[in-house]
Amino acid sequence: MGVRSLAYIRIEAQDLDAWRSFGEGVVGAAATAESDADTLFLRIDDRPWRFCIEKGSRDHFIAAGLEFPTEEAFREGVAKLRNAGVELTDGDAATIKHRQVKGMVMCQDPGGNHLELVWGNPVAGTPFVSPAGVSQFVTxxxxxxxxxxxxxxxxxxxxxxxxxxxxxxxxxxxxxxxxxxxxxxxxxxxxxxxxxxxxxxxxxxxxxxxxxxxxxxxxxxxxxxxxxxxxxxxxxxxxxxxxxxxxxxxxxxxxxxxxxxxxxxxxxxxxxxxxxxxxxxxxxxxxxxxxxxxxxx
Ligand SMILES: [Fe+2]
The missing domain is CATH 3.10.180.10 (2,3-Dihydroxybiphenyl 1,2-Dioxygenase, domain 1)
Structure with a gap:
Protein backbone atom coordinates (compact mmCIF):
# COMPACT_ATOMS: atom_id res chain seq x y z
CA MET A 1 0.00 0.00 0.00
CA GLY A 2 1.72 3.16 -1.17
CA VAL A 3 0.89 6.83 -1.60
CA ARG A 4 -2.78 7.39 -2.41
CA SER A 5 -2.90 10.97 -3.67
CA LEU A 6 -1.51 14.48 -3.75
CA ALA A 7 -2.54 16.17 -0.49
CA TYR A 8 -1.27 19.71 -1.01
CA ILE A 9 1.43 21.87 -2.49
CA ARG A 10 3.50 24.65 -0.94
CA ILE A 11 4.76 27.54 -3.01
CA GLU A 12 7.11 30.45 -2.32
CA ALA A 13 5.91 33.71 -3.89
CA GLN A 14 6.95 37.34 -3.87
CA ASP A 15 3.48 38.76 -4.37
CA LEU A 16 0.79 37.21 -2.18
CA ASP A 17 -1.81 39.77 -3.33
CA ALA A 18 -1.34 38.61 -6.92
CA TRP A 19 -1.74 35.01 -5.77
CA ARG A 20 -4.86 35.87 -3.79
CA SER A 21 -6.60 37.51 -6.73
CA PHE A 22 -5.46 34.75 -9.10
CA GLY A 23 -6.39 31.97 -6.69
CA GLU A 24 -9.78 33.37 -5.80
CA GLY A 25 -10.80 35.25 -8.92
CA VAL A 26 -9.47 32.93 -11.63
CA VAL A 27 -8.96 29.46 -10.14
CA GLY A 28 -12.01 29.80 -7.89
CA ALA A 29 -10.25 28.60 -4.75
CA ALA A 30 -11.12 30.24 -1.41
CA ALA A 31 -8.58 32.05 0.79
CA THR A 32 -9.04 30.86 4.36
CA ALA A 33 -9.38 32.96 7.50
CA GLU A 34 -6.00 31.64 8.71
CA SER A 35 -4.27 33.49 5.84
CA ASP A 36 -2.18 36.53 6.81
CA ALA A 37 0.42 38.86 5.29
CA ASP A 38 3.01 36.06 5.11
CA THR A 39 0.93 33.03 4.22
CA LEU A 40 -2.00 32.47 1.92
CA PHE A 41 -3.97 29.27 2.35
CA LEU A 42 -6.31 28.30 -0.48
CA ARG A 43 -8.94 25.61 -0.19
CA ILE A 44 -10.86 23.88 -2.97
CA ASP A 45 -12.79 21.22 -1.06
CA ASP A 46 -13.52 19.99 2.46
CA ARG A 47 -9.84 20.06 3.43
CA PRO A 48 -8.67 23.06 5.50
CA TRP A 49 -6.38 23.99 2.59
CA ARG A 50 -4.75 22.51 -0.50
CA PHE A 51 -2.37 25.33 -1.51
CA CYS A 52 -0.08 27.11 0.92
CA ILE A 53 1.60 30.15 -0.64
CA GLU A 54 4.37 31.59 1.50
CA LYS A 55 5.84 35.05 1.07
CA GLY A 56 9.50 34.94 0.10
CA SER A 57 12.20 36.47 -2.02
CA ARG A 58 11.59 34.34 -5.11
CA ASP A 59 8.81 32.60 -7.03
CA HIS A 60 9.42 28.92 -6.65
CA PHE A 61 7.82 25.61 -5.84
CA ILE A 62 8.61 24.50 -2.27
CA ALA A 63 7.17 21.04 -1.69
CA ALA A 64 4.41 18.61 -2.52
CA GLY A 65 2.51 16.75 0.19
CA LEU A 66 1.99 13.11 -0.78
CA GLU A 67 -0.53 11.28 1.31
CA PHE A 68 -0.70 7.72 2.56
CA PRO A 69 -4.23 6.49 3.29
CA THR A 70 -3.50 5.11 6.77
CA GLU A 71 -0.91 5.27 9.53
CA GLU A 72 0.11 1.67 8.75
CA ALA A 73 0.70 2.50 5.09
CA PHE A 74 2.66 5.59 6.13
CA ARG A 75 4.88 3.62 8.52
CA GLU A 76 5.46 0.94 5.89
CA GLY A 77 6.37 3.58 3.29
CA VAL A 78 8.75 5.38 5.63
CA ALA A 79 10.46 2.10 6.56
CA LYS A 80 10.98 1.31 2.89
CA LEU A 81 12.59 4.69 2.27
CA ARG A 82 14.77 4.34 5.36
CA ASN A 83 15.93 0.86 4.32
CA ALA A 84 16.81 2.22 0.89
CA GLY A 85 19.02 4.85 2.52
CA VAL A 86 16.89 7.86 1.60
CA GLU A 87 17.61 10.80 3.88
CA LEU A 88 14.47 11.53 5.92
CA THR A 89 13.64 14.41 8.22
CA ASP A 90 10.82 13.89 10.70
CA GLY A 91 8.25 16.65 10.81
CA ASP A 92 8.35 18.36 14.21
CA ALA A 93 5.21 19.11 16.20
CA ALA A 94 4.88 22.67 14.85
CA THR A 95 5.19 21.52 11.24
CA ILE A 96 2.70 18.71 11.72
CA LYS A 97 0.28 21.17 13.29
CA HIS A 98 0.78 23.63 10.44
CA ARG A 99 0.06 20.95 7.80
CA GLN A 100 -2.90 19.68 9.88
CA VAL A 101 -1.85 16.05 9.43
CA LYS A 102 -1.21 13.23 11.86
CA GLY A 103 2.35 12.41 10.87
CA MET A 104 4.96 13.43 8.32
CA VAL A 105 8.49 12.97 7.08
CA MET A 106 10.30 15.10 4.54
CA CYS A 107 12.67 13.97 1.81
CA GLN A 108 13.78 14.71 -1.74
CA ASP A 109 13.39 12.60 -4.83
CA PRO A 110 16.57 11.95 -6.88
CA GLY A 111 15.78 15.03 -8.98
CA GLY A 112 15.86 17.21 -5.86
CA ASN A 113 12.08 17.77 -5.70
CA HIS A 114 10.98 18.27 -2.10
CA LEU A 115 8.32 15.93 -0.76
CA GLU A 116 6.37 15.86 2.46
CA LEU A 117 5.00 12.38 3.09
CA VAL A 118 1.96 12.58 5.32
CA TRP A 119 -1.00 10.71 6.69
CA GLY A 120 -4.18 12.04 8.25
CA ASN A 121 -7.32 13.26 6.60
CA PRO A 122 -8.10 16.74 7.94
CA VAL A 123 -11.63 18.01 7.42
CA ALA A 124 -12.37 21.74 7.70
CA GLY A 125 -15.87 21.25 9.06
CA THR A 126 -17.18 24.23 7.10
CA PRO A 127 -18.40 24.01 3.52
CA PHE A 128 -16.14 25.06 0.67
CA VAL A 129 -17.65 28.04 -1.10
CA SER A 130 -15.88 29.11 -4.27
CA PRO A 131 -15.63 32.90 -4.59
CA ALA A 132 -15.77 32.45 -8.39
CA GLY A 133 -18.80 30.19 -8.27
CA VAL A 134 -17.04 26.92 -9.13
CA SER A 135 -19.55 24.23 -8.21
CA GLN A 136 -17.00 21.56 -7.29
CA PHE A 137 -13.39 20.51 -7.66
CA VAL A 138 -12.87 16.79 -8.26
CA THR A 139 -10.80 15.69 -5.26
FE1 LIG B 1 -1.11 17.71 -16.43
Missing part, protein backbone atom coordinates in the same frame (compact mmCIF):
# COMPACT_ATOMS: atom_id res chain seq x y z
CA UNK A 140 -11.69 13.28 -2.40
CA UNK A 141 -9.70 10.02 -2.86
CA UNK A 142 -8.38 11.51 -6.12
CA UNK A 143 -6.45 14.11 -4.10
CA UNK A 144 -5.77 17.71 -5.07
CA UNK A 145 -4.73 16.84 -8.62
CA UNK A 146 -1.30 16.12 -10.03
CA UNK A 147 2.18 17.61 -10.18
CA UNK A 148 4.76 17.38 -12.95
CA UNK A 149 8.33 17.56 -11.68
CA UNK A 150 11.55 18.27 -13.56
CA UNK A 151 14.46 15.89 -13.07
CA UNK A 152 17.93 15.45 -14.50
CA UNK A 153 17.97 11.87 -13.19
CA UNK A 154 15.01 10.56 -15.13
CA UNK A 155 15.22 6.78 -14.64
CA UNK A 156 16.39 7.07 -11.05
CA UNK A 157 13.51 9.41 -10.23
CA UNK A 158 10.96 7.08 -11.85
CA UNK A 159 12.32 4.18 -9.82
CA UNK A 160 12.13 6.22 -6.62
CA UNK A 161 8.38 6.73 -7.01
CA UNK A 162 7.67 3.22 -8.25
CA UNK A 163 9.93 1.13 -6.03
CA UNK A 164 9.76 3.15 -2.81
CA UNK A 165 6.48 5.06 -2.78
CA UNK A 166 4.21 2.50 -4.43
CA UNK A 167 3.48 4.36 -7.67
CA UNK A 168 2.85 2.50 -10.92
CA UNK A 169 3.34 3.39 -14.58
CA UNK A 170 0.34 4.95 -16.29
CA UNK A 171 1.89 6.27 -19.47
CA UNK A 172 5.18 7.30 -21.00
CA UNK A 173 5.97 9.58 -23.90
CA UNK A 174 8.91 11.27 -25.52
CA UNK A 175 8.37 14.92 -26.36
CA UNK A 176 10.18 16.19 -29.45
CA UNK A 177 11.29 19.81 -29.31
CA UNK A 178 12.65 21.74 -32.31
CA UNK A 179 16.02 22.33 -30.60
CA UNK A 180 15.85 19.33 -28.27
CA UNK A 181 17.72 16.03 -28.32
CA UNK A 182 17.06 13.59 -31.16
CA UNK A 183 15.49 11.00 -28.87
CA UNK A 184 13.16 13.62 -27.40
CA UNK A 185 12.64 14.34 -23.72
CA UNK A 186 11.19 11.63 -21.51
CA UNK A 187 7.94 12.15 -19.64
CA UNK A 188 6.70 9.49 -17.27
CA UNK A 189 3.20 9.58 -15.82
CA UNK A 190 2.67 7.55 -12.65
CA UNK A 191 -0.43 6.69 -10.68
CA UNK A 192 -0.72 6.43 -6.92
CA UNK A 193 -3.19 3.95 -5.39
CA UNK A 194 -6.10 6.39 -5.87
CA UNK A 195 -8.10 6.39 -9.13
CA UNK A 196 -6.47 9.45 -10.72
CA UNK A 197 -4.61 8.61 -13.95
CA UNK A 198 -1.42 10.23 -12.70
CA UNK A 199 -0.60 11.94 -9.43
CA UNK A 200 3.08 12.51 -10.22
CA UNK A 201 4.76 12.87 -13.59
CA UNK A 202 8.48 13.37 -14.03
CA UNK A 203 10.13 14.84 -17.07
CA UNK A 204 13.53 15.72 -18.45
CA UNK A 205 12.26 19.25 -19.17
CA UNK A 206 14.10 21.83 -17.06
CA UNK A 207 12.06 24.25 -14.94
CA UNK A 208 13.43 27.46 -13.39
CA UNK A 209 10.50 27.56 -10.95
CA UNK A 210 10.98 23.99 -9.76
CA UNK A 211 7.63 22.79 -11.09
CA UNK A 212 6.44 22.17 -14.64
CA UNK A 213 2.77 22.38 -13.67
CA UNK A 214 0.13 21.32 -11.22
CA UNK A 215 -3.42 20.35 -12.17
CA UNK A 216 -6.85 20.90 -10.68
CA UNK A 217 -9.95 19.20 -12.03
CA UNK A 218 -13.52 20.49 -12.11
CA UNK A 219 -16.67 18.55 -12.81
CA UNK A 220 -17.61 19.59 -16.34
CA UNK A 221 -16.50 21.41 -19.47
CA UNK A 222 -18.57 24.51 -18.68
CA UNK A 223 -16.57 24.99 -15.47
CA UNK A 224 -13.37 24.76 -17.56
CA UNK A 225 -14.73 27.28 -20.07
CA UNK A 226 -15.79 29.67 -17.34
CA UNK A 227 -12.31 29.48 -15.79
CA UNK A 228 -10.80 30.22 -19.19
CA UNK A 229 -13.07 33.26 -19.51
CA UNK A 230 -11.99 34.47 -16.06
CA UNK A 231 -8.32 33.97 -16.91
CA UNK A 232 -8.58 35.89 -20.19
CA UNK A 233 -10.51 38.70 -18.51
CA UNK A 234 -7.89 38.95 -15.74
CA UNK A 235 -5.08 39.14 -18.31
CA UNK A 236 -3.50 35.86 -17.17
CA UNK A 237 -1.10 34.32 -19.68
CA UNK A 238 -2.75 31.32 -21.35
CA UNK A 239 0.12 28.87 -21.79
CA UNK A 240 -1.92 26.36 -23.76
CA UNK A 241 -5.24 26.50 -25.53
CA UNK A 242 -8.00 24.01 -24.77
CA UNK A 243 -7.23 20.44 -25.76
CA UNK A 244 -7.72 16.82 -24.78
CA UNK A 245 -4.74 14.77 -23.67
CA UNK A 246 -4.28 11.35 -25.22
CA UNK A 247 -3.25 9.61 -22.01
CA UNK A 248 -5.64 10.74 -19.27
CA UNK A 249 -8.29 12.13 -21.67
CA UNK A 250 -8.37 15.36 -19.67
CA UNK A 251 -9.91 18.32 -21.48
CA UNK A 252 -7.96 21.29 -20.18
CA UNK A 253 -6.16 24.54 -20.74
CA UNK A 254 -2.99 25.77 -19.03
CA UNK A 255 -2.44 29.18 -17.51
CA UNK A 256 0.54 30.87 -15.88
CA UNK A 257 0.40 31.31 -12.12
CA UNK A 258 1.95 34.38 -10.45
CA UNK A 259 4.85 32.06 -9.54
CA UNK A 260 5.76 31.37 -13.15
CA UNK A 261 4.71 27.72 -13.43
CA UNK A 262 1.44 26.64 -14.97
CA UNK A 263 -1.83 25.36 -13.61
CA UNK A 264 -3.65 22.90 -15.82
CA UNK A 265 -7.39 23.41 -15.38
CA UNK A 266 -9.41 20.51 -16.68
CA UNK A 267 -12.26 18.06 -16.51
CA UNK A 268 -13.17 14.58 -17.64
CA UNK A 269 -9.91 12.83 -16.70
CA UNK A 270 -10.20 9.04 -16.70
CA UNK A 271 -10.37 7.18 -13.40
CA UNK A 272 -9.11 3.67 -12.76
CA UNK A 273 -10.48 1.82 -9.77
CA UNK A 274 -8.60 -1.46 -10.26
CA UNK A 275 -4.99 -0.79 -11.18
CA UNK A 276 -4.23 -4.54 -11.31
CA UNK A 277 -6.20 -4.65 -14.56
CA UNK A 278 -4.50 -1.60 -16.09
CA UNK A 279 -1.88 -1.85 -18.82
CA UNK A 280 0.39 1.21 -19.03
CA UNK A 281 0.35 3.02 -22.35
CA UNK A 282 3.12 4.54 -24.46
CA UNK A 283 1.75 7.65 -26.11
CA UNK A 284 3.03 8.66 -29.53
CA UNK A 285 1.01 11.87 -29.87
CA UNK A 286 0.41 13.93 -26.76
CA UNK A 287 -3.04 15.26 -27.56
CA UNK A 288 -6.13 14.02 -29.35
CA UNK A 289 -6.80 17.64 -30.28
CA UNK A 290 -5.85 21.15 -29.20
CA UNK A 291 -3.29 22.18 -26.59
CA UNK A 292 -1.44 24.69 -28.73
CA UNK A 293 1.39 26.02 -26.58
CA UNK A 294 2.43 29.62 -26.07
CA UNK A 295 5.44 29.61 -23.77
CA UNK A 296 5.44 33.42 -23.70
CA UNK A 297 8.30 35.07 -21.93
Missing amino acids: ADMGLGHVVFPTDKYEETRSFYKDLLGFGDSDEMRVMLPDGPEQGLGMSFMHATGPRHHTVAVTEFPSPTGLIHTMVEVSNIDEVGLALDRAVKAGVHISSSLGRHTNDKMISFYMRTPSGFDIEYGCDGIQTHDWSRYTPTVTAKEDLWGHTWDFGN
Whole structure:
Protein backbone atom coordinates (compact mmCIF):
# COMPACT_ATOMS: atom_id res chain seq x y z
CA MET A 1 0.00 0.00 0.00
CA GLY A 2 1.72 3.16 -1.17
CA VAL A 3 0.89 6.83 -1.60
CA ARG A 4 -2.78 7.39 -2.41
CA SER A 5 -2.90 10.97 -3.67
CA LEU A 6 -1.51 14.48 -3.75
CA ALA A 7 -2.54 16.17 -0.49
CA TYR A 8 -1.27 19.71 -1.01
CA ILE A 9 1.43 21.87 -2.49
CA ARG A 10 3.50 24.65 -0.94
CA ILE A 11 4.76 27.54 -3.01
CA GLU A 12 7.11 30.45 -2.32
CA ALA A 13 5.91 33.71 -3.89
CA GLN A 14 6.95 37.34 -3.87
CA ASP A 15 3.48 38.76 -4.37
CA LEU A 16 0.79 37.21 -2.18
CA ASP A 17 -1.81 39.77 -3.33
CA ALA A 18 -1.34 38.61 -6.92
CA TRP A 19 -1.74 35.01 -5.77
CA ARG A 20 -4.86 35.87 -3.79
CA SER A 21 -6.60 37.51 -6.73
CA PHE A 22 -5.46 34.75 -9.10
CA GLY A 23 -6.39 31.97 -6.69
CA GLU A 24 -9.78 33.37 -5.80
CA GLY A 25 -10.80 35.25 -8.92
CA VAL A 26 -9.47 32.93 -11.63
CA VAL A 27 -8.96 29.46 -10.14
CA GLY A 28 -12.01 29.80 -7.89
CA ALA A 29 -10.25 28.60 -4.75
CA ALA A 30 -11.12 30.24 -1.41
CA ALA A 31 -8.58 32.05 0.79
CA THR A 32 -9.04 30.86 4.36
CA ALA A 33 -9.38 32.96 7.50
CA GLU A 34 -6.00 31.64 8.71
CA SER A 35 -4.27 33.49 5.84
CA ASP A 36 -2.18 36.53 6.81
CA ALA A 37 0.42 38.86 5.29
CA ASP A 38 3.01 36.06 5.11
CA THR A 39 0.93 33.03 4.22
CA LEU A 40 -2.00 32.47 1.92
CA PHE A 41 -3.97 29.27 2.35
CA LEU A 42 -6.31 28.30 -0.48
CA ARG A 43 -8.94 25.61 -0.19
CA ILE A 44 -10.86 23.88 -2.97
CA ASP A 45 -12.79 21.22 -1.06
CA ASP A 46 -13.52 19.99 2.46
CA ARG A 47 -9.84 20.06 3.43
CA PRO A 48 -8.67 23.06 5.50
CA TRP A 49 -6.38 23.99 2.59
CA ARG A 50 -4.75 22.51 -0.50
CA PHE A 51 -2.37 25.33 -1.51
CA CYS A 52 -0.08 27.11 0.92
CA ILE A 53 1.60 30.15 -0.64
CA GLU A 54 4.37 31.59 1.50
CA LYS A 55 5.84 35.05 1.07
CA GLY A 56 9.50 34.94 0.10
CA SER A 57 12.20 36.47 -2.02
CA ARG A 58 11.59 34.34 -5.11
CA ASP A 59 8.81 32.60 -7.03
CA HIS A 60 9.42 28.92 -6.65
CA PHE A 61 7.82 25.61 -5.84
CA ILE A 62 8.61 24.50 -2.27
CA ALA A 63 7.17 21.04 -1.69
CA ALA A 64 4.41 18.61 -2.52
CA GLY A 65 2.51 16.75 0.19
CA LEU A 66 1.99 13.11 -0.78
CA GLU A 67 -0.53 11.28 1.31
CA PHE A 68 -0.70 7.72 2.56
CA PRO A 69 -4.23 6.49 3.29
CA THR A 70 -3.50 5.11 6.77
CA GLU A 71 -0.91 5.27 9.53
CA GLU A 72 0.11 1.67 8.75
CA ALA A 73 0.70 2.50 5.09
CA PHE A 74 2.66 5.59 6.13
CA ARG A 75 4.88 3.62 8.52
CA GLU A 76 5.46 0.94 5.89
CA GLY A 77 6.37 3.58 3.29
CA VAL A 78 8.75 5.38 5.63
CA ALA A 79 10.46 2.10 6.56
CA LYS A 80 10.98 1.31 2.89
CA LEU A 81 12.59 4.69 2.27
CA ARG A 82 14.77 4.34 5.36
CA ASN A 83 15.93 0.86 4.32
CA ALA A 84 16.81 2.22 0.89
CA GLY A 85 19.02 4.85 2.52
CA VAL A 86 16.89 7.86 1.60
CA GLU A 87 17.61 10.80 3.88
CA LEU A 88 14.47 11.53 5.92
CA THR A 89 13.64 14.41 8.22
CA ASP A 90 10.82 13.89 10.70
CA GLY A 91 8.25 16.65 10.81
CA ASP A 92 8.35 18.36 14.21
CA ALA A 93 5.21 19.11 16.20
CA ALA A 94 4.88 22.67 14.85
CA THR A 95 5.19 21.52 11.24
CA ILE A 96 2.70 18.71 11.72
CA LYS A 97 0.28 21.17 13.29
CA HIS A 98 0.78 23.63 10.44
CA ARG A 99 0.06 20.95 7.80
CA GLN A 100 -2.90 19.68 9.88
CA VAL A 101 -1.85 16.05 9.43
CA LYS A 102 -1.21 13.23 11.86
CA GLY A 103 2.35 12.41 10.87
CA MET A 104 4.96 13.43 8.32
CA VAL A 105 8.49 12.97 7.08
CA MET A 106 10.30 15.10 4.54
CA CYS A 107 12.67 13.97 1.81
CA GLN A 108 13.78 14.71 -1.74
CA ASP A 109 13.39 12.60 -4.83
CA PRO A 110 16.57 11.95 -6.88
CA GLY A 111 15.78 15.03 -8.98
CA GLY A 112 15.86 17.21 -5.86
CA ASN A 113 12.08 17.77 -5.70
CA HIS A 114 10.98 18.27 -2.10
CA LEU A 115 8.32 15.93 -0.76
CA GLU A 116 6.37 15.86 2.46
CA LEU A 117 5.00 12.38 3.09
CA VAL A 118 1.96 12.58 5.32
CA TRP A 119 -1.00 10.71 6.69
CA GLY A 120 -4.18 12.04 8.25
CA ASN A 121 -7.32 13.26 6.60
CA PRO A 122 -8.10 16.74 7.94
CA VAL A 123 -11.63 18.01 7.42
CA ALA A 124 -12.37 21.74 7.70
CA GLY A 125 -15.87 21.25 9.06
CA THR A 126 -17.18 24.23 7.10
CA PRO A 127 -18.40 24.01 3.52
CA PHE A 128 -16.14 25.06 0.67
CA VAL A 129 -17.65 28.04 -1.10
CA SER A 130 -15.88 29.11 -4.27
CA PRO A 131 -15.63 32.90 -4.59
CA ALA A 132 -15.77 32.45 -8.39
CA GLY A 133 -18.80 30.19 -8.27
CA VAL A 134 -17.04 26.92 -9.13
CA SER A 135 -19.55 24.23 -8.21
CA GLN A 136 -17.00 21.56 -7.29
CA PHE A 137 -13.39 20.51 -7.66
CA VAL A 138 -12.87 16.79 -8.26
CA THR A 139 -10.80 15.69 -5.26
CA ALA A 140 -11.69 13.28 -2.40
CA ASP A 141 -9.70 10.02 -2.86
CA MET A 142 -8.38 11.51 -6.12
CA GLY A 143 -6.45 14.11 -4.10
CA LEU A 144 -5.77 17.71 -5.07
CA GLY A 145 -4.73 16.84 -8.62
CA HIS A 146 -1.30 16.12 -10.03
CA VAL A 147 2.18 17.61 -10.18
CA VAL A 148 4.76 17.38 -12.95
CA PHE A 149 8.33 17.56 -11.68
CA PRO A 150 11.55 18.27 -13.56
CA THR A 151 14.46 15.89 -13.07
CA ASP A 152 17.93 15.45 -14.50
CA LYS A 153 17.97 11.87 -13.19
CA TYR A 154 15.01 10.56 -15.13
CA GLU A 155 15.22 6.78 -14.64
CA GLU A 156 16.39 7.07 -11.05
CA THR A 157 13.51 9.41 -10.23
CA ARG A 158 10.96 7.08 -11.85
CA SER A 159 12.32 4.18 -9.82
CA PHE A 160 12.13 6.22 -6.62
CA TYR A 161 8.38 6.73 -7.01
CA LYS A 162 7.67 3.22 -8.25
CA ASP A 163 9.93 1.13 -6.03
CA LEU A 164 9.76 3.15 -2.81
CA LEU A 165 6.48 5.06 -2.78
CA GLY A 166 4.21 2.50 -4.43
CA PHE A 167 3.48 4.36 -7.67
CA GLY A 168 2.85 2.50 -10.92
CA ASP A 169 3.34 3.39 -14.58
CA SER A 170 0.34 4.95 -16.29
CA ASP A 171 1.89 6.27 -19.47
CA GLU A 172 5.18 7.30 -21.00
CA MET A 173 5.97 9.58 -23.90
CA ARG A 174 8.91 11.27 -25.52
CA VAL A 175 8.37 14.92 -26.36
CA MET A 176 10.18 16.19 -29.45
CA LEU A 177 11.29 19.81 -29.31
CA PRO A 178 12.65 21.74 -32.31
CA ASP A 179 16.02 22.33 -30.60
CA GLY A 180 15.85 19.33 -28.27
CA PRO A 181 17.72 16.03 -28.32
CA GLU A 182 17.06 13.59 -31.16
CA GLN A 183 15.49 11.00 -28.87
CA GLY A 184 13.16 13.62 -27.40
CA LEU A 185 12.64 14.34 -23.72
CA GLY A 186 11.19 11.63 -21.51
CA MET A 187 7.94 12.15 -19.64
CA SER A 188 6.70 9.49 -17.27
CA PHE A 189 3.20 9.58 -15.82
CA MET A 190 2.67 7.55 -12.65
CA HIS A 191 -0.43 6.69 -10.68
CA ALA A 192 -0.72 6.43 -6.92
CA THR A 193 -3.19 3.95 -5.39
CA GLY A 194 -6.10 6.39 -5.87
CA PRO A 195 -8.10 6.39 -9.13
CA ARG A 196 -6.47 9.45 -10.72
CA HIS A 197 -4.61 8.61 -13.95
CA HIS A 198 -1.42 10.23 -12.70
CA THR A 199 -0.60 11.94 -9.43
CA VAL A 200 3.08 12.51 -10.22
CA ALA A 201 4.76 12.87 -13.59
CA VAL A 202 8.48 13.37 -14.03
CA THR A 203 10.13 14.84 -17.07
CA GLU A 204 13.53 15.72 -18.45
CA PHE A 205 12.26 19.25 -19.17
CA PRO A 206 14.10 21.83 -17.06
CA SER A 207 12.06 24.25 -14.94
CA PRO A 208 13.43 27.46 -13.39
CA THR A 209 10.50 27.56 -10.95
CA GLY A 210 10.98 23.99 -9.76
CA LEU A 211 7.63 22.79 -11.09
CA ILE A 212 6.44 22.17 -14.64
CA HIS A 213 2.77 22.38 -13.67
CA THR A 214 0.13 21.32 -11.22
CA MET A 215 -3.42 20.35 -12.17
CA VAL A 216 -6.85 20.90 -10.68
CA GLU A 217 -9.95 19.20 -12.03
CA VAL A 218 -13.52 20.49 -12.11
CA SER A 219 -16.67 18.55 -12.81
CA ASN A 220 -17.61 19.59 -16.34
CA ILE A 221 -16.50 21.41 -19.47
CA ASP A 222 -18.57 24.51 -18.68
CA GLU A 223 -16.57 24.99 -15.47
CA VAL A 224 -13.37 24.76 -17.56
CA GLY A 225 -14.73 27.28 -20.07
CA LEU A 226 -15.79 29.67 -17.34
CA ALA A 227 -12.31 29.48 -15.79
CA LEU A 228 -10.80 30.22 -19.19
CA ASP A 229 -13.07 33.26 -19.51
CA ARG A 230 -11.99 34.47 -16.06
CA ALA A 231 -8.32 33.97 -16.91
CA VAL A 232 -8.58 35.89 -20.19
CA LYS A 233 -10.51 38.70 -18.51
CA ALA A 234 -7.89 38.95 -15.74
CA GLY A 235 -5.08 39.14 -18.31
CA VAL A 236 -3.50 35.86 -17.17
CA HIS A 237 -1.10 34.32 -19.68
CA ILE A 238 -2.75 31.32 -21.35
CA SER A 239 0.12 28.87 -21.79
CA SER A 240 -1.92 26.36 -23.76
CA SER A 241 -5.24 26.50 -25.53
CA LEU A 242 -8.00 24.01 -24.77
CA GLY A 243 -7.23 20.44 -25.76
CA ARG A 244 -7.72 16.82 -24.78
CA HIS A 245 -4.74 14.77 -23.67
CA THR A 246 -4.28 11.35 -25.22
CA ASN A 247 -3.25 9.61 -22.01
CA ASP A 248 -5.64 10.74 -19.27
CA LYS A 249 -8.29 12.13 -21.67
CA MET A 250 -8.37 15.36 -19.67
CA ILE A 251 -9.91 18.32 -21.48
CA SER A 252 -7.96 21.29 -20.18
CA PHE A 253 -6.16 24.54 -20.74
CA TYR A 254 -2.99 25.77 -19.03
CA MET A 255 -2.44 29.18 -17.51
CA ARG A 256 0.54 30.87 -15.88
CA THR A 257 0.40 31.31 -12.12
CA PRO A 258 1.95 34.38 -10.45
CA SER A 259 4.85 32.06 -9.54
CA GLY A 260 5.76 31.37 -13.15
CA PHE A 261 4.71 27.72 -13.43
CA ASP A 262 1.44 26.64 -14.97
CA ILE A 263 -1.83 25.36 -13.61
CA GLU A 264 -3.65 22.90 -15.82
CA TYR A 265 -7.39 23.41 -15.38
CA GLY A 266 -9.41 20.51 -16.68
CA CYS A 267 -12.26 18.06 -16.51
CA ASP A 268 -13.17 14.58 -17.64
CA GLY A 269 -9.91 12.83 -16.70
CA ILE A 270 -10.20 9.04 -16.70
CA GLN A 271 -10.37 7.18 -13.40
CA THR A 272 -9.11 3.67 -12.76
CA HIS A 273 -10.48 1.82 -9.77
CA ASP A 274 -8.60 -1.46 -10.26
CA TRP A 275 -4.99 -0.79 -11.18
CA SER A 276 -4.23 -4.54 -11.31
CA ARG A 277 -6.20 -4.65 -14.56
CA TYR A 278 -4.50 -1.60 -16.09
CA THR A 279 -1.88 -1.85 -18.82
CA PRO A 280 0.39 1.21 -19.03
CA THR A 281 0.35 3.02 -22.35
CA VAL A 282 3.12 4.54 -24.46
CA THR A 283 1.75 7.65 -26.11
CA ALA A 284 3.03 8.66 -29.53
CA LYS A 285 1.01 11.87 -29.87
CA GLU A 286 0.41 13.93 -26.76
CA ASP A 287 -3.04 15.26 -27.56
CA LEU A 288 -6.13 14.02 -29.35
CA TRP A 289 -6.80 17.64 -30.28
CA GLY A 290 -5.85 21.15 -29.20
CA HIS A 291 -3.29 22.18 -26.59
CA THR A 292 -1.44 24.69 -28.73
CA TRP A 293 1.39 26.02 -26.58
CA ASP A 294 2.43 29.62 -26.07
CA PHE A 295 5.44 29.61 -23.77
CA GLY A 296 5.44 33.42 -23.70
CA ASN A 297 8.30 35.07 -21.93
FE1 LIG B 1 -1.11 17.71 -16.43
